[in-house]
Each structure stands twice: as structure tokens, then as C-alpha cells.
Amino acid sequence: MTAWQWVKVVGNFLNLSTLAGAFVGVLGRAKFTRGPRGLYFANGYKLGFPVAGAFTIGNVVLSKHNRSYFDDAALVRHEERHSWQYFCLIGLPMLPLYVVGVVISFLLTGDPASRNPFERLANLKEGGYVERPIQPLGKTVTQAFSVLRSRPKGP
Known part of the structure; x- marks a missing residue:
């Protein structure tokens, strides 16, 4: 790890975001392993929310997939950038700001990531x-209602 990555590891521990990520991983019954760049992988995450291949809280990258999912170096770089965002936003304020980004992106494009500044x-x-x-x-509203109508009804 570089000196700056150590700064991020310590900062995200102190701002409680990495501890929050570990807590969410434990709740989701994930298996933890140490990854590169000061990241920890929490694989086998079993909760259904959020709906994503992977998501980061602090320096913890959570995923429903197994450890080999992170053999993709580009994906690891992407998730590490999110860990820097937690560092820069002093931790957990990142979560509500990210949700705002999702809403804005969805309203503009019908997609939660395309115009989300954190994903960009x-x-x-x-x-x-x-x-x-x-x-x-x-068009976005029509798409949203179409998805809602196509979902199966409950019991």
C-alpha cells in the first residue's frame, strides 16, 4: 500500500465508515478477506439491498458474489475510488449524498448510475x-411505471 492509501485506511476507520461497512457485512453474513489498496472484501453478502454487483462502505467492498468477482482490476479501482469518496466526505455523509445522486441520475436518464456524480x-x-x-x-416516468406494472403481485 502507498502512504496515501494508509491515510485513507486510517481516515475511514476514524470517520466510522469502515466500521459501518464491517457491520453491514456481518448483518449480511458475508465472508471477509483482505484485498489490495487497503480494501476489505465482504463476499457472499446475503441481504437483498442494495441491488448491485458490489457496493462500498468505507474501505469495505460488499458483494453477493464470491472472491473471484474481484479478480477484475478495473472493478477494484472503481470500488477504491468510492472508498476515497468516503474519506473526502468524512465518512457516512456519503450515503445520503449518494442516494441524492441516484435520484438525480434516475430522473435525468432512467438509470441510477449514468449521471450520479459519485459513479462518474x-x-x-x-x-x-x-x-x-x-x-x-x-420517458423516465413511463419507464418507471412500466417496470412497476411488470413486477409480479404478492400473495
Whole structure:
């Protein structure tokens, strides 16, 4: 690890974001392993939220997938950038700000990542995202209702 990565590890521990990530991983019954760049991988995450291939809280990268999912160096770089975002935003304020980014991106494009500044700064492509163009709000609303209508009804 570089000296700056050590600074991030210590900072995210002190701002409690890494501890929060570990807590969420324990709740999700994930298996923890040490990764590169000061990251910890929490694989086999069993909770259904959030819906993502991987998500980062502090220096903890959580995923429902097994450890080999992180053999992709670009994905690891993407998730490390998110860990820097926690450092720069002094920890847990990142979570509500990220949600605001998701809402804005969805309203503009019908996609939660395309215009989310946190995903853009972490490199959309390296995170496995496809950039969607800005579209009229009416189209976004129509898409949302279409998805809701197509979901199976409960018992």
C-alpha cells in the first residue's frame, strides 16, 4: 500500500465508515478477506439491498458474489475510488449524498448510475456501467411505471 492509501485506511476507520461497512457485512453474513489498496472484501453478502454487483462502505467492498468477482482490476479501482469518496466526505455523509445522486441520475436518464456524480468520478465503465443519455422526464416516468406494472403481485 502507498502512504496515501494508509491515510485513507486510517481516515475511514476514524470517520466510522469502515466500521459501518464491517457491520453491514456481518448483518449480511458475508465472508471477509483482505484485498489490495487497503480494501476489505465482504463476499457472499446475503441481504437483498442494495441491488448491485458490489457496493462500498468505507474501505469495505460488499458483494453477493464470491472472491473471484474481484479478480477484475478495473472493478477494484472503481470500488477504491468510492472508498476515497468516503474519506473526502468524512465518512457516512456519503450515503445520503449518494442516494441524492441516484435520484438525480434516475430522473435525468432512467438509470441510477449514468449521471450520479459519485459513479462518474469512480469511472462508470470500470464499475461495469453503461452511460445512458439524458432523456425527457416523461420517458423516465413511463419507464418507471412500466417496470412497476411488470413486477409480479404478492400473495
